[in-house]
Amino acid sequence: MTDNRIIRPQEAWARLRFSIVGPLLSSPPPHGRLQAELERLAAKYWTHPITGKPTRFGVSTIQRWYYAARSGNDPVGILRRKIRKDAGRQPSLSLDLRRLLKEQYTAHKRWSYQLHFDNLSVVAAENPACGPTPSYSSVLRYMKSNGLVRRCLTSVKTPGQERAEARLQAYEVRSYESEYTFALWHLDFHYGSHKIQIPEGGWVRPILLAIMDDHSRLICHAQWYLTETVEDLIHGLCQAFLKRGLPRSLLTDNGGAMVAAETKKGLERLGILHATTLPYSAYQNGKQETVWGQIEGRLLAMLDNYSDLTLSFLNEATQAWVEMEYQREVHSETGVPPLRRFLDSPSVGRDCPSVEELRLAFCQTASRKQRRSDGTFSLQGIRFEVPSRFRHFEHVSVRYASWDLGHVYLEDPRTNKVLTRLYPLDRARNADGRRRALGAVADSVEDEPTVAKNEVAPLLRKLIEEYAATGLPPAYLPKTKQSEEDL
Numbered sequence: 435m436t437d438n439r440i441i442r443p444q445e446a447w448a449r450l451r452f453s454i455v456g457p458l459l460s461s462p463p464p465h466g467r468l469q470a471e472l473e474r475l476a477a478k479y480w481t482h483p484i485t486g487k488p489t490r491f492g493v494s495t496i497q498r499w500y501y502a503a504r505s506g507n508d509p510v511g512i513l514r515r516k517i518r519k520d521a522g523r524q525p526s527l528s529l530d531l532r533r534l535l536k537e538q539y540t541a542h543k544r545w546s547y548q549l550h551f552d553n554l555s556v557v558a559a560e561n562p563a564c565g566p567t568p569s570y571s572s573v574l575r576y577m578k579s580n581g582l583v584r585r586c587l588t589s590v591k592t593p594g595q596e597r598a599e600a601r602l603q604a605y606e607v608r609s610y611e612s613e614y615t616f617a618l619w620h621l622d623f624h625y626g627s628h629k630i631q632i633p634e635g636g637w638v639r640p641i642l643l644a645i646m647d648d649h650s651r652l653i654c655h656a657q658w659y660l661t662e663t664v665e666d667l668i669h670g671l672c673q674a675f676l677k678r679g680l681p682r683s684l685l686t687d688n689g690g691a692m693v694a695a696e697t698k699k700g701l702e703r704l705g706i707l708h709a710t711t712l713p714y715s716a717y718q719n720g721k722q723e724t725v726w727g728q729i730e731g732r733l734l735a736m737l738d739n740y741s742d743l744t745l746s747f748l749n750e751a752t753q754a755w756v757e758m759e760y761q762r763e764v765h766s767e768t769g770v771p772p773l774r775r776f777l778d779s780p781s782v783g784r785d786c787p788s789v790e791e792l793r794l795a796f797c798q799t800a801s802r803k804q805r806r807s808d809g810t811f812s813l814q815g816i817r818f819e820v821p822s823r824f825r826h827f828e829h830v831s832v833r834y835a836s837w838d839l840g841h842v843y844l845e846d847p848r849t850n851k852v853l854t855r856l857y858p859l860d861r862a863r864n865a866d867g868r869r870r871a872l873g874a875v876a877d878s879v880e881d882e883p884t885v886a887k888n889e890v891a892p893l894l895r896k897l898i899e900e901y902a903a904t905g906l907p908p909a910y911l912p913k914t915k916q917s918e919e920d921l
Contacts, residue, residue, distance in 0.1 A: 444514045446483035451513040454480065454491070455500045459509065472496050527576055528565030531558060535573065536582070543585035547574050609720075611649060615776055616783030618648040619681040620722040621671065623662050623689065628734050630743045632660070640745060642752070643670040644725055647681075650776035651721065651765050653756050654678045658748050664694040665837040668796045675704075675792065679783040683707035696835055700796030703850075704787075728760065793841065794852060797833040801847075804830050810859055817859040818842060824853070832856065 454475055463471045472493045479488040503509035527535070535554055542550075551573045558567040577583070612618040622644065629637040640658040643666060647654055655674035659666040684701060686692040688710050701708045733755045737743060761773040768775055787795075802811035804827055809820045811830060816839060820830060824844065831847040842856045890898070 443484060448510050448514040450480065450483045451499045452503065452510050454496060455503050455513075456509075458500055459503060469493075472500070526572055527568050530561075530564040531568060532576070534564065535576070536580075539577070539582045546584060547577060550577065613649065613780075615647055615649045615652075615779045615781045616679060616681045618683050618685060619654065619674075620646045620648060621667075621684060621686045621692070622722045623691075624726045624729065626658070626734060626748075627730055628737060628743060628748075630745055630748060632745070640748060641666075642729065643667065644722065644729075645671065645674040646722055646725060647678075647772075647776060648685075648721060649779055650772050651768060652678075652772040652776040653725070653760060656752055656756050658745060658752060660745065662689070662691060663837070664691040664696050665835075667691040667694075668696060668700065668835075672789075672792045672796070675786045676789070679786050680704055681706060682782055683709060685709050685711065687711050695798035696796045699798055700792075703795040705784075732759070793835075794833065794843065797835050797843070799831060799833050799845065799847075801829050801831055804828060813842065814839060818856045819859050820844065820856065821854060 458468075458471060475496050476491060476493045479490055481487075482489045499513060502512050506512045531554065534557055535550065538550060538553060539545075545553075548570070551568075551570045554573060555567050558564050624642045624644065626640045626642055628640075630640050632638055638660060640660060641662050642656060642658050644656045645654045646652065655670055655677055657670045657673070659670075684706055686708070691697065692710065698708060733752060737748075737751065762771050764771055765775075770778075786792075800813070802813060804811050804820055804825070806825075809822060809825050810817045811820065811832075812818075813832060813834065814836070818832075820827070824830070831845050832842055833845045833852065834842040839858075844853045844856050845851060846853055
C-alpha cells in the first residue's frame with residue numbers, strides 16, 4: 435500500500451541518513467574496515483529528500499551521522515535535523531520596520547513577498563533610524579507568521595470584495611457538514627474545459643449545473659447547458675427535486691440566475707430556505723468546488739480524444755459517470771459511497787410536488803392595471819386578455835416566468851392562489867365580430883337578484899316618510915292649468 439502521508443523535511447532527512455548508515459549499524463564492519471566503508475558510501479549517489487535530484491555526501495558527514503546514530507537508542511530521532519534555536523521567535527525586524535511592513539501590506543495585499551521586501555529595503559535604506567535593512571528570509575518569515583499572506587485581488591476593489599476581505603480577516607474559516615440528508619443542498623455552475631459542436635456551426639464551452647447533497651455528497655442532478663440563465667437553473671433544479679425530493683435549504687453563490695425573482699419566489703413557495711455565499715468567497719461553497727476537480731480530472735479527461743463531442747452525448751456520458759462511478763465510489767472524506775450514505779442516513783426531506791405545481795412555483799409576480807375598455811393588460815410588450823368575470827379588478831396580479839410567456843396566470847394577491855390561466859390577445863379571432871355575453875363578476879352570487887320595477891329606493895322612502903310626519907305640505911306648486919290661472 436502506498437504511503438500518502440505528508441512527510442516533513444526533518445523526517446525525510448532522518449530517513450535518508452538512516453538508510454545510509456543503517457547497514458553499518460546492523461552489520462558493523464571488521465576492525466580497520468570502517469574508513470573503507472565510509473568512502474564507499476560517500477562515492478554513491480543518493481536521492482535528495484527535498485529536490486529529488488541525485489546527490490552525494492562527504493566521508494566526514496557520513497562518519498558524523500554514524501557515530502551519532504550509534505550513540506543513542508533512537509537513531510532515527512537523533513538523525514533528524516535540529517530545530518533552529520530562534521524557531522518561533524519574531525524575526526529580527528525593528529518595531530518601525532514591522533509597522534511600515536504592515537502598512538505596506540494593508541495598502542498592497544496583492545503584492546508578492548519579493549515585491550514587499552524590495553520596497554521595504556528601499557524605505558529602510560532611506561530611513562536609517564528604522565534599523566538595519568532586513569534579509570529576505572526575515573521578511574518572509576515575519577509575514578507568514580503574522581498572516582500577511584498574498585491576496586489575489588484586483589487593484590480596484592468593489593464593496594463586495596472589501597466585505598469579503600474584512601470577513602476573512604476577522605473570522606475564522608471552519609469546515610461544516612449537515613447532520614441529515616436533505617438538510618442542505620449545494621448548487622453551482624461550472625464552465626467545462628472541452629468545447630462542443632453546436633448545430634448552428636462553431637464551438638462553444640458548455641456549462642455544467644450540478645446540485646449536491648451536503649451530508650452524503652450525492653449529486654442529485656447534473657446537466658450541461660449552453661447558457662447560464664435562470665431558465666437553465668430552474669430546468670435542472672426541478673429535475674433534482676423530481677429525482678430525489680425537496681430539501682430544507684439550498685446554498686448558492688450570488689449569480690444572476692441564483693438571485694432571480696423566479697428562483698427566490700419558487701424556493702419560498704416550496705418552503706426551501708435560500709442562503710447565498712458572501713461575494714468573492716468561493717471557499718464557503720467548497721464542497722461544490724471540489725466536485726469540479728473530479729469532473730475535469732476523470733469525466734472530461736476520458737473525452738480528450740473524442741472529437742465529435744456534442745451537448746447530447748456529453749450529457750449522456752455525464753449521467754453514466756455520475757450514477758455508475760461517482761455515486762458508488764468511496765468518498766475520501768466520508769469513507770462511504772455517496773449513494774450508500776444517502777440511503778442509510780436520517781433524512782429531513784419531503785416529497786416533491788407535481789410538475790405543474792413546480793411550474794407554478796418558479797414564477798415571479800407582477801401587478802398590472804387592467805384596461806377597462808377591452809379588459810386587457812400589457813406584459814413585456816405582449817397584451818393579455820382578462821376573463822370578463824374579473825373585469826371589476828382595477829389592478830390584476832399575474833404570475834409568470836420571464837422565459838415562458840405561454841404560461842401566465844392570474845392570482846389572488848391576498849391568498850396567492852391561482853385563479854385562472856391567461857392567454858395573449860388574439861386580434862384576428864376577435865375580428866369576426868362575435869362577442870360573449872358578460873358573465874357575473876367573480877365574487878357575485880350565482881342567481882341574478884330580482885329587482886322590482888315599481889319600488890322606491892329605501893333611503894328615499896325613509897326621507898319621504900319623515901317629511902310627511904312633519905305635517906307640512908310639499909314646498910312646491912304643481913304645474914297645472916288651474917294653478918297657472920290662479921297665478
